[in-house]
Structures are given as C-alpha cells and as structure tokens.
Amino acid sequence: xxxxxxxxxxxxxxxxxxxxxxxxxxxxxxxxxxxxxxxxxxxxxxxxxxxxxxxxxxxxxxxxxxxxxxxxxxxxxxxxxxxxxxxxxxxxxxxxxxxxxxxxxxxxxxxxxxxxxxxxxxxxxxxxxxxxxxxxxxxxxxxxxxxxxxxxxxxxxxxxxxxxxxxxxxxxxxxxxxxxxxxxxxxxxxxxxxxxxxxxxxxxxxxxxxxxxxxxxxxxxxxxxxxxxxxxxxxxxxxxxxxxxxxxxxxxxxxxxxxxxxxxxxxxxxxxxxxxxxxxxxxxxxxxxxxxxxxxxxxxxxxxxxxxxxxxxxxxxxxxxxxxxxxxxxxxxxxxxxxxxxxxxxxxxxxxxxxxxxxxxxxxxxxxxxxxxxxxxxxxxxxxxxxxxxxxxxxxxxxxxxxxxxxxxxxxxxxxxxxxxxxxxxxxxxxxxxxxxxxxxxxxxxxxxxxxxxxxxxxxxxxxxxxxxxxxxxxxxxxxxxxx
Amino acid sequence: xxxxxxxxxxxxxxxxxxxxxxxxxxxxxxxxxxxxxxxxxxxxxxxxxxxxxxxxxxxxxxxxxxxxxxxxxxxxxxxxxxxxxxxxxxxxxxxxxxxxxxxxxxxxxxxxxxxxxxxxxxxxxxxxxxxxxxxxxxxxxxxxxxxxxxxxxxxxxxxxxxxxxxxxxxxxxxxxxxxxxx
Numbered sequence: 001x002x003x004x005x006x007x008x009x010x011x012x013x014x015x016x017x018x019x020x021x022x023x024x025x026x027x028x029x030x031x032x033x034x035x036x037x038x039x040x041x042x043x044x045x046x047x048x049x050x051x052x053x054x055x056x057x058x059x060x061x062x063x064x065x066x067x068x069x070x071x072x073x074x075x076x077x078x079x080x081x082x083x084x085x086x087x088x089x090x091x092x093x094x095x096x097x098x099x100x101x102x103x104x105x106x107x108x109x110x111x112x113x114x115x116x117x118x119x120x121x122x123x124x125x126x127x128x129x130x131x132x133x134x135x136x137x138x139x140x141x142x143x144x145x146x147x148x149x150x151x152x153x154x155x156x157x158x159x160x161x162x163x164x165x166x167x168x169x170x171x172x173x174x175x176x177x178x179x180x181x182x183x184x185x186x187x188x189x190x191x192x193x194x195x196x197x198x199x200x201x202x203x204x205x206x207x208x209x210x211x212x213x214x215x216x217x218x219x220x221x222x223x224x225x226x227x228x229x230x231x232x233x234x235x236x237x238x239x240x241x242x243x244x245x246x247x248x249x250x251x252x253x254x255x256x257x258x259x260x261x262x263x264x265x266x267x268x269x270x271x272x273x274x275x276x277x278x279x280x281x282x283x284x285x286x287x288x289x290x291x292x293x294x295x296x297x298x299x300x301x302x303x304x305x306x307x308x309x310x311x312x313x314x315x316x317x318x319x320x321x322x323x324x325x326x327x328x329x330x331x332x333x334x335x336x337x338x339x340x341x342x343x344x345x346x347x348x349x350x351x352x353x354x355x356x357x358x359x360x361x362x363x364x365x366x367x368x369x370x371x372x373x374x375x376x377x378x379x380x381x382x383x384x385x386x387x388x389x390x391x392x393x394x395x396x397x398x399x400x401x402x403x404x405x406x407x408x409x410x411x412x413x414x415x416x417x418x419x420x421x422x423x424x425x426x427x428x429x430x431x432x433x434x435x436x437x438x439x440x441x442x443x444x445x446x447x448x449x450x451x452x453x454x455x456x457x458x459x460x461x462x463x464x465x466x467x468x469x470x471x472x473x474x475x476x477x478x479x480x481x482x483x484x
Numbered sequence: 485x486x487x488x489x490x491x492x493x494x495x496x497x498x499x500x501x502x503x504x505x506x507x508x509x510x511x512x513x514x515x516x517x518x519x520x521x522x523x524x525x526x527x528x529x530x531x532x533x534x535x536x537x538x539x540x541x542x543x544x545x546x547x548x549x550x551x552x553x554x555x556x557x558x559x560x561x562x563x564x565x566x567x568x569x570x571x572x573x574x575x576x577x578x579x580x581x582x583x584x585x586x587x588x589x590x591x592x593x594x595x596x597x598x599x600x601x602x603x604x605x606x607x608x609x610x611x612x613x614x615x616x617x618x619x620x621x622x623x624x625x626x627x628x629x630x631x632x633x634x635x636x637x638x639x640x641x642x643x644x645x646x647x648x649x650x651x652x653x654x655x656x657x658x659x660x661x662x663x664x665x666x
Contacts, residue, residue, distance in 0.1 A: 146521030
C-alpha cells in the first residue's frame, strides 16, 4: 500500500510541471489498449483486456508557451522585478498560455464479441481535469505600469482575458469494428459528469486614457466581459468558510458529482485505420465532440457597458444652480451605472475541447513477430500488415480547439517492435510550446501483464524547471491474446 | 536476455523521470517583486464665460465644496508613493481673477491651498505642477483630503468685455500618481 501511495505521489510530482492534451506517443501505439482512447478505430488484436483500476492509465501534462519557472526563479542574482518585466511583460503575448491536463482511468475494460469477432468493445470511466489560462498581456501591463506616463493614449484590450477549465468524469462505451482487412473503424459514446467548469471566453472591450476634450485627461472604458462557472461556487464556499470542514464536505461532494450527480453532458469519439497497401496505413480520429449542460450551482459574472470620464466637470452658467456637493460620488455612481458588474445564475452549455488526430505510418523490416501464433480472433490471422514488420516510421498531426483558436502539433515517429514482448516508440514533436520535444514510449508485455510508460520532452529533463512542456503517461493492464 | 536488457531500460527511464535535474530555484524572490503603476486621471474641470462673471457683483462668482475622497480610500492612501497634480488655466476674459482650491479634511478643516492669481487675457495656458511625496508636499495632505472647496473671485469690474469671440476662464486639473501595489 505504501508503494502504491509512493507511486501516486511520484506521479503527481512528475505532473506538476508539465502540458497539453496531445498524446502523440500513445496515438496509434496499438499494442497499448489505451490507444483506443485516442482513436476508437485503431487496430485491435487482443481477445480482451482489463486495466488495473486507477493505474491502467494515468496522464499528466502541463506547461507554458511563455515564461518558465527557471526564467523567473533561477538563483541567478538578477533582480526579480527586472526578470518579470523582461521575460514576462515584454516577452509574452496574449496568445501565450499556461495550461495543465491530467487524466486518470478509473477502469478500462475491453473484450471481443463472441458472435462477431470483428467487433471489439471497450468501456470504462476516467476523470479528466483540463485548465488553460491565456496570458492577459494588456491587463498585466495596466496593473504593472498603470495608465499614466508613457501609457497615456495606449489602448488596453480587455479581450486579453481568456481562460477555461473543468474537471469532468467520463463514462464511455466504444465499438471497434474491423470492416475488412484494410479498414478498421470505431466510435465511442461518452457521458460526461461534470465536477466543476468555468470559462471566460470571447471577451471584448478596452480601457484608454487620452488627452481630454475639456479636461487634461479622459478615461474611457468599454467592456463586454463575462465569467461563467458551474460547480465552483459550492466548492469555494466550503474552502473559504472557516466554519466548514473541507476535509469532511468536499469528498462526498466530489463523489456525488463524479457519479452523475453533477451537471451532465454527452459526446462521442470516432476514428479509423486504413491500410493503403501492405506497408502503409493512414489513421484519423476526432475526440470529445460533445457538450455539458451546466445548470446546477451556476454562478455567472458580467461586466457590460461603456463609460467615459474627465473627472468632475462644472460649466457656468449651466451648472450655476447645481450646489450638490456629492459631485465626485455622483461621478463614481454614474460610471458604475454605465458599466454595471452583475451576477446571475443562468444555465449555459459548455463545449468540450474537440481534438483531432491524423497519421500516416510506413511499416518495414523483415521478420515475423509471433503475432501469427497469438490465437487472437481477428488480426492475428488474415494478413494484417504491420504484424510482420518490426519497424514503423510515420508522421502525426494533432489539433485541439482552444479558446483562441486551433492549436496544432506535428509529430514524426519511429517505432520498433521486439517480438510481442517489447515495443519502443520515439517521437519528435513541434508545436507552440517546443521545437525540441523528443519523446520516448515503452510498452512491455510480460505474459498477460502489460505495462507502458510514455514520456515527452525528454531533453527538458536536464533542467525540468526550464521546461515549457512535458508529459508523463503510464499504466498497467492485463491482456489476453486467446480465449483463456 | 530480454529481461536482462529491459529491466535496466525501464529503470533508466523511471530514474530519468523521477530524478531529472533542475537548476537551483529560489522562490523567495517573489517577495522582491515591486509593482508600482502610475495612475492618471482627470480631477476637476471648471469653465465659466465672461457674461456669467459680469452678471454677479464683483467678488466671488463661483464657490463650491465637493466631496473628494479618491485619495482618502484606505486602499489608495496606504499605497501612495508620489505624484503630481497638474493645473492648467486659460483666461481669455478681460478680468483679473483669483481661483482658490482648498483641500479639506473630514471635519472641513483646510489642509492645503492652491491659489492662482490670473491676469486678464492670458496669452497662453498657465500650467502649474504640484508634486507630492519625498520631493514635494506631504502625501498626508492627499490621504486626509475628504473634499475640495473651489472658489473663483473677480478682481476686476463687471462691465468690461473681452474682444475675444468667446471669452472664458477654464481651470483644468489632473492627477498622475505612483502607487505601490506590491
């Protein structure tokens, strides 16, 4: 038990400094049953598999496209404020982000249909947390430098505020069907049970101080901003209320929401694998096309309107009889009325971050790998191509819909299989986070026990604090290649 | 043989992941972060035409006390470092004018006074910058200010008329202050 705890602790530690939802190492790594989770149409060979609960699939990713921990906190003798100014304020744009994703398989089971051996069914539950916060550049500069001095005349874009996050539990059931010797397709239905969700996206507006028409300065603000949240208020109430016990109240609240007691949603995945010829395979998948209807524990905040002020203004003779001495307070009240901050509890629909993968793989090399004797019902016989080729070379494309548009990543990979026992996959990925992302994956099959570990951006491990991107995935499964 | 190769490989990967290197980090540096924005805003604008000045007996043509606790707010008062209040005056009337701005505390006591003696038909805008902080007046004046009393006095007659097409007296004021947020 102590070892398991240590394992979790180490895994969590490893996940604290890392990014993104791209699982390029797992994608099309069909020796690993969890590859069905990133392409329900991946080739499947096993008779059945069952993941060891809670450790069949753990993935922790996170990172930053801008400043790193080392950039700011390295013990280099440079003044910290100078580092913040030069490496954050001057260097980062509103497209840079901080993000983290983690996914934990509750359980994951798959089995081949007795009546239709071409069908492989899989189902399970996993929890996912995904948070992305874009760098609010203009607001940061406004806070750091203010609207005065050199910033007179500068337009501060309030639309720089963009963030989204959620914790969701996913119940899923998928079907993988071998249509022919060249085509395998798959789909997966998903039922989302949201623990919490928040988003502040599609904001717009500006704040600007310029030379006034009458007075020295005029400050103008226009805003159309909102923050939506569901499930967060109750959690925050428990956390920040000294009279309540988070230790006692949070676990049952989370348990209830994880088990369909929170806001619910629906979604699906789809994918395919197609052999262009004996040695070339193309694949593609689309994941998390879905939504969650957020109707419980909803708390939304809005700031909409426009206001402009040059301070207290008195025009004579028009204001000669205005002897009100609350002119300053009236001014403040007018501004607050023109651009009201409001709260509401209106339900809303949150869309899941849709992901898409595509790949092309070329298999080559000589030597049977032993799959032909595996006894599996479908792909062990009938000439499935790559079973006979120990090497694979190819490329993958990954895209994800983010609040500021689609993020893409391009991966080149080489995979080497050493019989049925061992398979290694190396990747090189370029995306907005890194141009030096080299990853390595290992799948080990020791009898029925399957273990895999996939690690990204290995070069960054030389100085993990200076990493823009890293990820770690691993898991244990039991796989049967025959009827036993 | 395979196991012989695999065990070290797995061990190496896990070892690499778990014991990856990191340069020495000093997170206490955050305490040294200094955030001192400069905030600018218009404060008060007064405009009067010559006819209005002529329509009342010589002497005060405007006298108003207004609440002004922008600097008095606890959050602001505690963080004020230094700054400047800028006054601009235009006078195209034929009058010699006096404009007085008094900074009042909560009890109505005068904390500070800015006095302007304005010549008639000023050829250009008169500007005065009043500095507060280490090199100027005490910031306590602003921190205690709860109201402003603005008064305008006509030191000339009530019959003369400026040749200017739209004779006016204008008082502009704005503040630009440095705050310490952290």
